[in-house]
Amino acid sequence: MSGANASPARSASAIARSLRKRRSHKLMMNPKLIKSFVLGAMAAYGLAALVLLFAAKLGVLPVQADVVPSKLEARLLGSALHAAVARRASGGTNPIPATEENLMAGAKVYREMCSRCHGGSKEAENTYGRSFYPPAPQLPRTRTSYSDSEMFWIVKHGIRNTAMPAWGNLLSDEDIWQVVTLVENFDSLPNSVSAELLHHHR
Numbered sequence: 001m002s003g004a005n006a007s008p009a010r011s012a013s014a015i016a017r018s019l020r021k022r023r024s025h026k027l028m029m030n031p032k033l034i035k036s037f038v039l040g041a042m043a044a045y046g047l048a049a050l051v052l053l054f055a056a057k058l059g060v061l062p063v064q065a066d067v068v069p070s071k072l073e074a075r076l077l078g079s080a081l082h083a084a085v086a087r088r089a090s091g092g093t094n095p096i097p098a099t100e101e102n103l104m105a106g107a108k109v110y111r112e113m114c115s116r117c118h119g120g121s122k123e124a125e126n127t128y129g130r131s132f133y134p135p136a137p138q139l140p141r142t143r144t145s146y147s148d149s150e151m152f153w154i155v156k157h158g159i160r161n162t163a164m165p166a167w168g169n170l171l172s173d174e175d176i177w178q179v180v181t182l183v184e185n186f187d188s189l190p191n192s193v194s195a196e197l198l199h200h201h202r
Contacts, residue, residue: 005155034174065133081159086148088157094148098185100192106182107189107196109175114139117163120197132163140186140197151180 062069069077111120117129117136128134137144144151154177154191158166167176182193189197 044047065131069133074134082145085146085153089147089150089153091147092149093151094181094184096174097180098181100190101184103179103185103189103193105175106178106180107193108181109171110182111197111199113167113171114179115197121194124198134162136163139183143187144183148180148184151183153174155179181182 049090110118117126117132119126119129119138119140120129122140124140126138129138146154153172154164155171156166156168156173171179182189
């Protein structure tokens, strides 16, 4: 008897689930509902953009470099920067092999042009580069998330509204690729290259 009673109960439960799925599917496929959702989302984004614009016009947005930005600001700006660089970089491979000669050449350029902001070694503390907003990444300590071609693009063209200049006006493409090769191999540099990077501290 208990088995006979359980079977109709299971059937009723299955029918109820099926009806709920059908209602949910109809709601999802309802063009009016979808249109309302899209219009609501556009209105919300539009309102947020207007609030941001008015805040900028009124001068209430923080612009000083010695105040820690909000997580939202850092995330948005970081995502925008990564997307812009990825879109413009060639996507090609690094043409410079990581020979000691190329690493040494890259170290000489890096020491003269980059180390003041980005640090010269894992041991050296660099408060100068950390004082920018956004802070200059300490490349000997933190592995970059950019690919070789993206790093090449950044070094050559710079980043607007930061302290990163466009080195393409001063360095050849070969110089820039040698620096990129150095940065990619910071964790496994020959002793001679590490000594070259620290030469200016002696």
